[in-house]
């Protein structure tokens with residue numbers, strides 16, 4: 001059992017023993033870049049028994065959601081303890097036991113806006129990897145201008161009747177449930193008529209159609225709702241609306257902030273914790289003899305290191321009371337940097353990098369995938385708009 | 398790293414105090430006045446800085462300092478940059494204080510009191526390269542004779558004392574064989590020629606003709622001057638990065654203010670998205686520079702022997718952001734930005750000098766590359 005003793009060094013020792021006991025060596029031997037992510041969910045096919053066991057062990061102790069309260073399936077760790085846990089995972093080259101939109105997005109939104117009963121019901125399903133969620137925000141006519149969503153939920157007395165379609169829904173074809181922005185009041189101003197609704201993907205009338213990306217993968221879908229019945233009170237007596245009716249925009253915005261910090265911060269990709277220099281030397285030591293490539297690599301490294309310090313500084317600031325709209329800066333800077341990083345890697349690998357499955361593995365796919373970083377979760381232009389209006393207070397007229 | 402990247406309460410108090418003092422005592426208009434009179438800096442301002450304890454920020458309490466550390470020194474430099482306050486702070490209270498403290502010199506209290514100012518004589522060519530020093534220090538009996546030329550010496554015509562990196566053995570280009578001397582600027586054979594640089598500050602070329610120095614003038618070990626000056630240079634570079642950060646934010650607040658106020662086509666120009674996005678991008682760069690600068694100070698305080706990477710990231714990033722801020726600053730002000738009457742030009746000119754001093758972008762990028770195996 002995992003002993004969450006308060007003393008940091010004792011905690012470090014405990015947590016590393018626990019990782020070593022439950023995360024099989026076979027999982028830890030896999031390089032970060034080649035790891036298959038454990039997403040969980042009803043239909044998930046585990047890459048190995050070891051991956052399954054590691055998720056189970058984490059689910060039992062709440063370590064799949066280290067910071068969430070114990071009563072909601074988390075481990076109740078402090079920020080400092082979570083940091084130690086992440087450091088030990090990295091040191092032991094252990095993958096995170098579970099990743100999901102539930103952990104990243106819905107959970108934080110529920111913790112902030114859900115009722116106690118909603119949290120008790122939905123959060124442990126997420127931490128145990130039982131239910132996989134997807135995010136139903138964007139629509140064909142509502143991208144950057146997200147508040148113009150048209151998918152509507154009509155009040156039919158004891159239930160909602162949902163009609164409309166979503167687009168770019170990542171993993172909708174693999175997800176069990178969707179958290180969606182739906183219009184519940186068509187008369188109200190656009191930000192005031194939206195609700196944040198939880199919908200079962202198995203419900204009658206929900207269909208998905210995968211969309212193929214430029215990288216060849218099809219991780220996202222169109223999602224259609226045709227006369228989908230969503231009970232106002234479900235069999236367990238819970239409301240399917242998170243937060244207040246018609247106030248879903250507040251929930252959506254809160255969640256987007258989380259998403260942006262994550263997209264901006266998580267972007268290290270293939271490099272993992274290695275320095276760019278070490279990475280390039282492994283690829284081809286001679287490549288840096290090209291002065292133009294070398295100059296690009298140097299500039300990128302300066303910007304990467306300075307940006308990493310910014311992530312750290314913003315984390316420190318968040319501890320002291322939040323960074324507000326300035327988080328849009330992390331999203332903007334982090335994603336633009338990641339795109340540059342992959343452009344450089346493509347230049348460095350030359351013709352070897354051009355094959356879908358060549359000497360550099362999935363590099364080409366990853367390169368193409370990074371192009372979405374500055375689109376998903378709000379485009380770079382939208383981030384700059386937020387900074388200009390909300391942080392710099394520039395006028396709109 | 399145990400220190401947070403967010404300033405402590407003491408540091409915030411120091412910043413607030415520095416900001417209100419400098420707004421009063423050294424607004425940009427005083428730089429203009431000094432320039433018009435040909436004065437490199439206000440000696441009165443310098444003695445006030447000393448009274449406030451700024452000259453002792455990196456010195457131990459026994460010597461009359463406050464020992465607040467490099468991050469605090471950076472905060473002061475940043476605030477000076479914001480209003481372009483000119484003083485020998487970097488040369489004296491940062492570089493000389495660090496080098497003299499490391500060498501165990503007995504002049505520390507003179508620096509803390511503000512009784513002495515220093516200049517670092519290191520460059521000999523148009524680009525910063527300490528190891529390229531060729532100025533000879535030839536041994537004669539118990540003394541040395543210094544002959545040669547140093548250029549781009551900040552505070553070089555006004556400083557009372559000089560730190561001179563001279564060659565006691567080996568050849569220009571070699572890191573070994575250099576020795577760091579601490580001599581009186583009035584010593585026979587030293588001739589300063591003030592250069593008329595774009596930032597209107599005191600930069601000078603110093604001619605050394607058979608200048609006498611003794612073993613007592615040496616800081617650190619003979620032939621090992623690079624070790625004696627290494628941390629002091631890092632400290633100076635980090636503080637210069639901080640000054641550039643302050644300068645950037647000073648220029649940026651003028652620009653952002655203008656965007657909110659100037660009207661064309663019946664609208665405020667700050668409502669044009671083309672300008673909004675450029676301003677927001679610039680602001681993002683300033684935030685990133687601020688992080689790199691805070692980190693450089695932190696590393697110098699916590700593990701000064703491993704500071705090269707953090708310092709060079711800060712100086713390189715600050716240089717780029719400052720250049721962007723002043724270019725955008727002039728452009729977004731239109732015609733008025735080009736006039737001498739308007740202050741933006743002062744920011745642009747100081748940014749150019751700050752970009753070169755103690756190593757330009759390329760110098761620091763090369764140090765980053767060396768540290769990261771690129």
Ligand SMILES: Cc1cc2nc3c(=O)[nH]c(=O)nc-3n(C[C@H](O)[C@H](O)[C@H](O)COP(=O)(O)OP(=O)(O)OC[C@H]3O[C@@H](n4cnc5c(N)ncnc54)[C@H](O)[C@@H]3O)c2cc1C
Pocket residue numbers: 134135136137138139142143144145167168169170171220372375376377378379380381382385670
């Ligand atoms: C890989 C990937 C995964 C995604 N996953 C999900 C998901 O799981 N769930 C979900 O709901 N959505 C998802 N999205 C959708 C994503 O959030 C939207 O694509 C994004 O918000 C942009 O909307 P859009 O595609 O309609 O582009 P548009 O909004 O049409 O933008 C087109 C261009 O116009 C610019 N533009 C728009 N408005 C302005 C303005 N006011 N000023 C200046 N320029 C402007 C944009 O910056 C962009 O360059 C995903 C997208 C991608 C690429």
